[in-house]
Amino acid sequence: MKILSASQIKEADQYTIKQEPIPSINLMERAARQLTDALLNYYPGEAFHIFCGMGNNGGDGLAVARLLHRENREVSVYIVKHSEEGSADFNTNYSRLAELAVPVHTISSSADFPHIKGGVAVDALLGSGLNRPLKGFLKEMVQWLNGQTMERVAIDIPTGLFTDDNEYNDLELVIDADRTLSLQLPKKSFFHRQTAPRVGRLNILDIGLHSDFLNDAQSTDYYFDQTEARRLYRPRKQYSYKGTYGHALLIAGSRGKSGAAILASRAAMRAGAGLVTLHTSASGVLPAQSTVPEVMVSVDTHESLVTTLPDISGIHAVGMGPGLGKGEETVKVLKNLIQTTQVPLVLDADALNILAENRTWMAFLPEGTVLTPHIGEFRRLLGVDKLGDDYLEQLRALAKKNRITIVLKDSNTAVASPSGDLHFINSGSPALATAGSGDVLTGIILGFLAQGYPSLQAALMGTWLHGRAGSLAGEYLSTESVMASDVTDYLSSGFKELARTKHVS
Structure with missing residues (x-):
């Protein structure tokens, strides 16, 4: 609209x-x-x-x-x-x-x-x-x-x-x-x-x-609502299998922060990715495999940090950042990923913080990259201490300059496209103001990317569905009691709303 x-x-x-x-x-x-x-x-x-x-x-x-x-x-x-x-x-x-x-x-x-x-x-x-x-x-x-x-x-x-x-x-x-x-x-x-x-x-x-x-x-400004989400939604076909819906790789987690990796990888599965592999530190293997058995785990050689880039052959989309930390070897992994990958990326959390400290790397982000900063992370990406009234125009310019999609998370989320258009989404509620909510969003967008949604569509669909699931969780549980994992659980209800006007072919 x-x-x-x-x-x-x-x-x-x-x-x-x-x-x-x-x-x-x-x-x-x-x-x-x-x-x-x-x-x-x-x-x-x-x-x-x-x-x-x-x-x-x-x-x-x-x-x-x-x-x-x-x-x-x-x-x-x-x-x-x-x-x-x-x-x-x-x-x-x-x-x-x-x-x-x-x-x-x-x-x-x-x-x-x-x-x-x-x-x-x-x-x-x-x-x-x-x-x-x-x-x-x-x-x-x-x-x-x-x-x-x-x-x-x-x-x-x-x-x-x-x-x-x-x-x-x-x-x-x-x-x-x-x-x-x-x-x-x-x-x-x-x-x-x-x-x-x-x-x-x-x-x-x-x-x-x-x-x-x-x-x-x-x-150049648009409002993305449920009508638009239904238009982009792709119902699963009767004759399909897990390979039809892509293989997502998530690079996330470090000692003490395995929860972020688990939240994001589980959300990628719930968003419809056919296969999800989590690459994480050795300390995160047991928590991940015991919590999300559907997700395959690639074990880093380091006990506490991610220090190596796994094989990405056969991968359709890569997410990086939740619970990652900013260790020296982890920084090298992100640089290597940016330099070598040919598939869409979604970067969040510490991946954004590393990028903010190495802003020249943004010019080398591959086509199809999605960044998902909150207001503080966006400010750091710009290299400013305080956002002005023109922050939306700065968002537009940053996305257009680097030919990427940026999801600026806020009560009203703004999604900037590589062409410089802004799309506003307000499907969420205060229930999303909880630890781990951003990790879930990263996983959802990653799941859509793996299924073959173009980057802008994946960002729009993922953001709308994340907000809607949070709102539904808040309605049933109360806004105060919703946890990030509840948002993932209510993705199914959001998908059902989208499916009401679609037919499986």
Whole structure:
């Protein structure tokens, strides 16, 4: 799914109105029906307090209030008079609402702020066209709403948030939404690590903007969701065997850190690799063979560290890094791997830390390499002490310069392609904030690479499935109690969701 700029979103609306054709007020009504259905679904039995600005976002709110009233839901409306005149569609929906017994209040100053207990506050103040920080009365309105204990739901975008670039915005003056109901497409600011917390849970509502415009619109930013994952998913064929699904090699583990190697190798198996070989220190052989009997073990000559590169003939993908350490001989193994391998690589953890200390090696990474840094590892790869607001552009540039795929792990993970496109994934949950979660992701991506998925697809599929499995584990076990091994166990549930729309051939 493409992520478009504020100007492109406006053009999409106008194109739809002209080419469908459909009057703008009817397009607003179509959006309002989707918004109403979402509110009824997510908040059964709740009262709604809808705060409407004077523009088209406010018009959406007025239409939603009317439709909620028709569903016999308790709803009240607050018109926030930040300008003297409303938009044409705002005025039309205001007239329609006036015919119903819906309480409508006017807020002209902070003295008019209501006293509300309970229910859901719906933010329909301002939409996606805002490009300067709030001030005056609207600033006070947002600060007041953020101080309320109610659930806050934003229509299309939290008021105060810019659609594209918020470097010069004041994020304290943005609605702190618990949920955002975005119309047709997500906005780039929903995924930036500084602004994403203001968005809360994200739901994308299809309001039927014209497909011709959306197909032709140019973008280098994308949102990867379950629909996209189902499109890439390859069900197993009836007549196949283990060799059909590739042989993965994982180089991982050192004394005291065999757990990372076990987590990653087990995840590679669960992700569908036909065969997995773990190359690890001699001290890690017994833990690995007793814990994951399905995985073959290649024994390093060193008791505590990985010091030799095993034979990689017949291997379809190699992963390296989890629990590895940065010993001198281990560093040589990574260098040798980079220089000699012709198969896709996925590098994580200490492999990334070694790479950060030898950044000239990045130019020699083979085609198909995937890096999976968290924020700290990414900062070290860049050689900077602190990431700036432009960190996503730095991510894009690093991937493009070195012709690699980079998975920047965060609450909203960004996957940068060798062409410089960014793909955002938010399938995960706080359940993934646990030791070993990154090792599991490495194994999953390795498993997809071994099966022959191209590197970008393996990174996207692996990241989405990792997040989804973590979310499912959190739902069943609680976010606090999930361990990394639980994420691997719930991969099967994630695969089942993808398989529902696919057929085995």
